[in-house]
Amino acid sequence: MTAPSRAVLAIDAGTTELKAGLVGLDGTLHAFARASYPLDVDPPVGRAEQDPADWWTALIRAVRELAPADRDLEVVAIGLDGHGPTLAALDADGQATRPAIAWLDTRAGAEQAELSAATTLRGWSLGVLPAALWVVRHDPAAAARTRWWLNTWEALGFRLTGRAATTLVPGQPFPAAPVLAAAGLDGGRVAPAIAAGSPLGGLTAEAAAALGLAPGIPVVAGMVDAFASFHGAGLVDPGDALDAGGAAGGFGVYWDAPVEAAGSFCTRAPLDGRYVVGGAMAATGKALDWFRTDILEGHVPMERLLDEAAGVPPGADGLVFLPYLAGERSPLWDPTARGAFAGLTLRHRRGHLARAILEAAALAIRHVAEPVLAAGVRVTAMRVTGGPARSDTWNRLKADVTGFAVEVPHVLETAVVGSAIAAAAGVGAHPDLETAIRAMTRIDRRIEPDPETRATYDRLYAAYTALHPAIAPILRGLAP
Numbered sequence: 001m002t003a004p005s006r007a008v009l010a011i012d013a014g015t016t017e018l019k020a021g022l023v024g025l026d027g028t029l030h031a032f033a034r035a036s037y038p039l040d041v042d043p044p045v046g047r048a049e050q051d052p053a054d055w056w057t058a059l060i061r062a063v064r065e066l067a068p069a070d071r072d073l074e075v076v077a078i079g080l081d082g083h084g085p086t087l088a089a090l091d092a093d094g095q096a097t098r099p100a101i102a103w104l105d106t107r108a109g110a111e112q113a114e115l116s117a118a119t120t121l122r123g124w125s126l127g128v129l130p131a132a133l134w135v136v137r138h139d140p141a142a143a144a145r146t147r148w149w150l151n152t153w154e155a156l157g158f159r160l161t162g163r164a165a166t167t168l169v170p171g172q173p174f175p176a177a178p179v180l181a182a183a184g185l186d187g188g189r190v191a192p193a194i195a196a197g198s199p200l201g202g203l204t205a206e207a208a209a210a211l212g213l214a215p216g217i218p219v220v221a222g223m224v225d226a227f228a229s230f231h232g233a234g235l236v237d238p239g240d241a242l243d244a245g246g247a248a249g250g251f252g253v254y255w256d257a258p259v260e261a262a263g264s265f266c267t268r269a270p271l272d273g274r275y276v277v278g279g280a281m282a283a284t285g286k287a288l289d290w291f292r293t294d295i296l297e298g299h300v301p302m303e304r305l306l307d308e309a310a311g312v313p314p315g316a317d318g319l320v321f322l323p324y325l326a327g328e329r330s331p332l333w334d335p336t337a338r339g340a341f342a343g344l345t346l347r348h349r350r351g352h353l354a355r356a357i358l359e360a361a362a363l364a365i366r367h368v369a370e371p372v373l374a375a376g377v378r379v380t381a382m383r384v385t386g387g388p389a390r391s392d393t394w395n396r397l398k399a400d401v402t403g404f405a406v407e408v409p410h411v412l413e414t415a416v417v418g419s420a421i422a423a424a425a426g427v428g429a430h431p432d433l434e435t436a437i438r439a440m441t442r443i444d445r446r447i448e449p450d451p452e453t454r455a456t457y458d459r460l461y462a463a464y465t466a467l468h469p470a471i472a473p474i475l476r477g478l479a480p
Contacts, residue, residue: 004072004073004074005024005030005072005073005074006024006025006073006074006076006429007022007023007024007025007030007068007073007074007075007076007420008022008023008025008075008076008077008078008079008419008420008423008424008429009021009022009063009066009068009075009077009078009079009213009217010022010023010078010079010080010081010416010417010418010419010420010423011059011062011063011078011079011080011081011153011156011222011416011419012081012082012225012228012413012415012416012419013055013058013059013080013081013082013083013152013153013156013225014082014083014225014246014247014415015039015083015102015103015104015246015247015248016036016037016038016039016247017034017035017036017037017058018034018035018036018037018055018058018059018062019032019033019034019062019413019415019416020032020033020034020059020062020063020065020066020416021033021066021413021416021417021420022066022068022071022073022075023416023417023420023440025424025429025430025439025440026439026440027410027411027417027420027421027439027440027441027442029411029413029416029417030071030073031066031067031068031071031073032066032413032416033061033062033063033065033066034062035057035058035059035061035062035065036058037050037051037054037055037057037058038050038051038054039102039104040099041104043326044480045107046105046106046107046335047105047107048101048102048103048104048105048106049099049100049101049102049105050086050099050100050102051096051099051100052088052090052096052099052100052155053095053096055082055152055155055156056156056159059156059211060210060211063211063212063213064211064212067212068213069212075213075214075217076217076218076424076427076429077217077218077219077220077423077424077426077427077429078160078203078217078218078219078220078423079220079222079228079419079420079421079422079423079424079426080153080156080157080160080219080220080221080222080223080419081153081222081223081224081225081227081228081415081418081419082151082152082153082155082156082222082224082225083102083103083152083224083225084103084127084128084151084152084153084224084225085103085126085127085128085131085151085224086100086101086102086103086128086151086152087100087101087128087131087132087135087149087150087151088100088128088149088150088151088152088154088155089132089135089142089143089146089148089149090146090147090148090150090155090158090164091145091146091147092147092148094155094158094159094162097142097143097145097146098135098139098142098146100152100155101128101131101134101135104282104326105131106327106335107134107138108130108131108133108134109130109335111129111130111131111133111134111137112126112130114133114183114184115129115130115133115183118179118182118183119175119179119180119183120173125172125173125267127151127166128149128150128151129149129175129180129185129190132149132185132189133183133184133185136184136185137184146189147164147189148164148189148190148191149189149190149191150164150166150191151166151167151224153167153222153223153224154166154167154191154222156222157200157219157221157222159207160200160201160203160204160207160219161200161201161202161203161204161207161219162201162204163200163201164191164192165191165192165193165194165200165221166190166191166192166193166194167193167194167195167196167221167222167223168193168194168195168196169195169196169223169227169267169268169269169270170195170268170270170271170272170273171268171272172267172268174193175187175190177190194221195221196221196222196223196227196270196422197220197221197223197270197422197423197425197426197433198220198221198426199218199219199220199221199426199427200219200220200221201218201219202215202216202217202218202219203215203216203217203218203219218423218426218427220422220423220426220427221426222419222422223270223419223422225246225415226242226244226250226252226280226415227269227270227276227418228270228414228415228416228418228419228422229242229244229385229414229415229418230242230252230254230269230270230271230276230418231270231271231414231417231418231419231421231422231433231436231437231441232385232409232411232413232414232415232416232417232418232419232420232421232441233383233385233409233414233418233441234383234409234437234438234441234442234443235254235269235271235383235437236254236271236434236437236438237254237380238254238255238256238274238378239253239254239255239377239378239379239380239381240253240254240380240381240383241253241254241278241379241380241381241382241383241404242278242382242383242385242414243365243382243383243384243385243389243398243406244280244385244386245285245384245385245386245387245388245389246285246385246386246387247283247285247286247289248280248281248282248283248284248285248286248329249280249281249282249283249284249285249323249361249364249365250278250279250280250281250330250368251278251279251330251365251368251369251382252276252277252278252279253276253277253278253369253372253377253379253382254269254271254274254275254276255274255275255276255277255377256273256274256275257275258275258277259275259277259372259375259376259377260375261277261371261372261374261375261377262331262371263279263330263331263332263333263368263371264277264278264279264330264331264368264371264372265277265278265279265330270422271433271434271437272433277372277375277377278330278368278369278372279329279330279331279368280329280330281323281328281329281330281364281368282324282325282326282327282328282329283323283324283325283326284323284360284361284364284365285361285386285387285388286325286326287321287323287325287339287357287360287361288302288305288354288357288358288361290325291305291353291354291357292305296350300350305350305351305354306354306358306391306393306394307393308349308350308351308354308355309351309354309355309357309358309393310355310393311351312351312352312354312355314359314397314400314453314456314457314460315359315456315457315459315460316348316352316353316355316356316359317345317347317348317352318343318345319341319342319343319344319348319352319353319355319356320341320342320343320356320359320360320460320463320464320467321339321340321341321342321353321356321357321359321360322337322338322339322340322342322360322464322467322468323339323357323360323361323364324337324338324339324340324468325338325339328468330368331367331368331370331371332468334468334472336472336475336476336479337468337472338472338475338479340467340471340475341353341356342463342467342471343463358393358394358397359397359401359457359460360464361388361394361398362397362398362400362401362402363401363460363461363464365382365398365401365402366401366402366403366461367461367464367465369402369404379404380405381404381405381406381407381446382398382402382404382405382406382407383406383407383408383409383414383443384398384406384407384408384409384412385409385412385413385414385415386412386413386414387412389408389409389412390412395408395447396447396450399447399448399449399450400449400450400453400454400457401457401460401461402449403449403454404449405446405447405448405449406446406447407443407445407446407447408443408444408445408446408447409441409442409443409444410441410442410443410444411441417440417441420440421433421436421437421440421441422436424436424440
């Protein structure tokens, strides 16, 4: 009788959808499932919240759909990643004391500024702390019931193992309790630190029964979904870059030293000895879904929309789109930013609008990358990920707009593969993280930028970067 193949169960808890995969130790995606959940958004007040119970329900639904035993696969570990920083305020039993505050929420801006001034933490290193301080001030009853301030993947790890822990990548600072206390936060509610990719604990009997798995399977401490995607896209060397794709969009590049670039973040990478510099946008990927679903009311299949966009010449015949439908993060950091089509004429058709939206996602990457490149960082190639990377039109367009060679990974669900990589290394299925990355990823094809489109896209980029400063003062006066 043949022994079952060994695989990792990888969980990627995205902003509105949880994805689960059974990933072999060679990177093969044996099975894949997804389950969605709602996001309660109220832009005028800056609220973006979720029920953490929905993450758990989605996890159960997706994992049961995978049915590892029926596929003759031995699950050797469980890996986790999730959207963030997203605050899950939990009691001692792992139950939510209030809705989770998602990374899209903008209400804790004052608290973020205060914590930055009171601590050495900056940017992503602050994690969920600004949102936690906001809860202390604005929802004191929930704060009093809260035992742990956790992130998405940490909350799921707690449900799976019964252990609350704050996961840190190599070199990431951990806030001292006295410093937090001085800023108004009880440091005792920040869970003890654990290295991302290290064993968190075994799957509890209760969680195993809910998931249909054997108890005791090692669960490995997770990380934010962007970091998992770095692993799953095969990033290892300085100059390896990533287009995060997804609803928000983002760009990051590995470097061997810290870098300061305007409008960008620089933090320790999830791979020791590397830094990642770049930025996350707010809705570049979501913009096309908005156009197809809300504006076209879902009547046009995505494939047809992409085909129509492919038939429009570069530059969309003078049409420019600003993808700031949820404000913008990098490099503007302006929650009041608004989207716009500029240059519309009677000759523009649906395909032109679709083309402009696709080009805007690439222009946003170039906007983030520009100060990074000016700081001396080089990009050898940019890996594309997620649903957008299935489109050859979009991949080609990103190469032409940014000037980067674009590489397409064999498995586009890079966060799922990345969580599997971290878990495989964490339980010793591969000797170390870098070995696991190289063994479990590969590139299918490479697209070089077309030099004939460069002049067109240089002009389009100049218009794109000039539009927001020009129209923002006008649009702010119209905001509800």
